[in-house]
Amino acid sequence: MHNTNMHEVARRAGVSLGTVSNVLNHPELVSDETRLRVKRTIDEMGFVRNGSARHLRVGSTQSIGLVVLDVTNPFFTEMARGAEDAASKRGYIVILCNSDNSSRKEMNYLRVLEEQCVAGILIVPVNDKTNYAQALRRRATSIVLLDRVSRDANKCSVSVDDIYGGELAGRHLLDLGHRRIAYIHGPLTSAQYADRLYGVHRAVSEAGFDPDRTIVPLAAETDNAFAGAARVESFLALEDSPTAIFCGNDYLAMGVMNELARRQISVPQDVALLGYDDVEISSMLAVPLTTIRQPKYDLGFAATDLLLDEIVNKASHTHRQIVFRPELIVRQSTGVR
Template sequence: MAQAVSIKEVARLAGVSVGTVSNVLNRPEKVAEETRDRVRAVIERIGFVRSESARQLRAGSSRMLAMLVLDMANPFFAAVAKGAEAAAREAGLGVMLGNSAGSTAEEDYYLSLFAEQRVRGVLVTPADTTGRGLGDIERRSIPYVHVDREVPAAEGCSVSVDDVMGGTLAVRHLLDAGHRRVTYISGPMRLPQCRDRHAGALAALREAGLPDDALHLVESARLDVASGIDAGARLLGLPERPTAVFCANDLLALGVLQAMYAAGVRVPRDLAIVGYDDIEFAAAAVVPLTSVRRPAQRMGRAAAELLIEETAEDADDHRHRSVVLQPELVVRGSTLRTSQSG
């Protein structure tokens, strides 16, 4: 393997100092045009590539943001990352992406790695709801923003969606359609998002004058299609099936839809289904899925903009903010608009 060309070699061939080469790379406006052209010609001729890690050590900052998502297999988080990447690119920055897959061990690994890489800041949807995993980047004074998780502004910046309202919208829609046997299919209830959607569902029941136990809870270990299929099979075994289900995300809902289709249960006539997130696949399902839409790309962009603001050179006047976006119910073919349940 050929040895990497050093900045000293560029300086020698261009007949300038190492400091002049550094200025051409980092502060070109300080170098005379003729000298800049000569140094750049040498760089192009010998294929010099500057060391970003060395530049970071000298400048004390990086051009890379890091992002740690809860589940990259979920298209919702892919859309969040896309929004963050767009904001970063506009600021001349890049995004390094990690996937905890809901594992606190994976979260610890990536956060430690991001700290070692001296990233500019971190966008994170924590798998560890205690926040202990953030200790490594806190000790190194690396700024971070919570994504899809609301925290008090005193603790840092965050961008989230009002999931309590989202749960209310979903179950209110089902109750308005006449359903009284409703099941909430949740992911792990240790996750605040799942708990908030459940709280919103209960709020809709109380609004309609119904008791909390009118909502049946089925908790799944994961928020994926396979868990939805399993939850659907559990529903099919109940002595009295629900007439409607509200799922904590669209992947669970699509799994339930598959289970019903395989068992010959008609959606929406025999079972109405509401999902959450409104991922692209929701509208393309064999029965288009009613879903609570969360503005994923806007969430990612807003979080990245907060982090960029906090890490700017003139960030002394930065104040932590908690941004809460609003959900929207998108009604499609998987729910009933008229009362057909009892």
């Protein structure tokens, strides 16, 4: 079976071989009329370019890697959607990898992505000690940190001000009269959870209360709904029981809400509950969840834009650290209607 090649496409479309190449690789350099004519010819002739040959020629593929902590968490699903949309606009595909909060799996995925010659990598790191990522940068692989601020001025990052998010949560609960607040969180080796706790501390201190008396941290083994449900027993065993629970993410909060309901403890009548992320389902729960909204889609989209700019314009690219501000979304779970 004959495979159509670029020379034949160029002859049929009445353009040069270089124009066909530009339509495939740099469509912004070609006029709309010519680009449409070449694309129509490609479709008519059934041409499929040889990705392996291009890979051998330029040393990388039209793909980027995205390494996240937990693909089952809706927060990362929406972030990945933003990354995919931004990549698709520039002719790239996204390879999604799930580190499962494991440094070992994270390192393995980074190695595999490098072996596959991806053009660059977006990563939500397990912790701040991702040495393999540093090695990748030394080998000229472009990397952008997601949901984490880069301490390196020569590396791009896109994140959210989680300290401010923690402050928003703390102030809201204090304004409602709560003076003892449980904070159910994932591992504090994750900067996000540590920053959110610091933000609550700051809000409590600024309100004139003692953070050590007001805040009761309850660490979960991980940060999914099952882990949240598992911490309810510890919460109920506390002396001088807190009247409010702030969860480090909505996934934890869903597990907490479900377990409280199973034990016939009402939200918000018996205990107020506040989450973090504002995943889509949080507004559809039996008791709609008050939460701190992160711009999940925008995080993925902005990070991919930065990564592709670095890939395409290496010489002129300026490294940036973009920080979004979260916002408080008030619903019924904290007793406000």
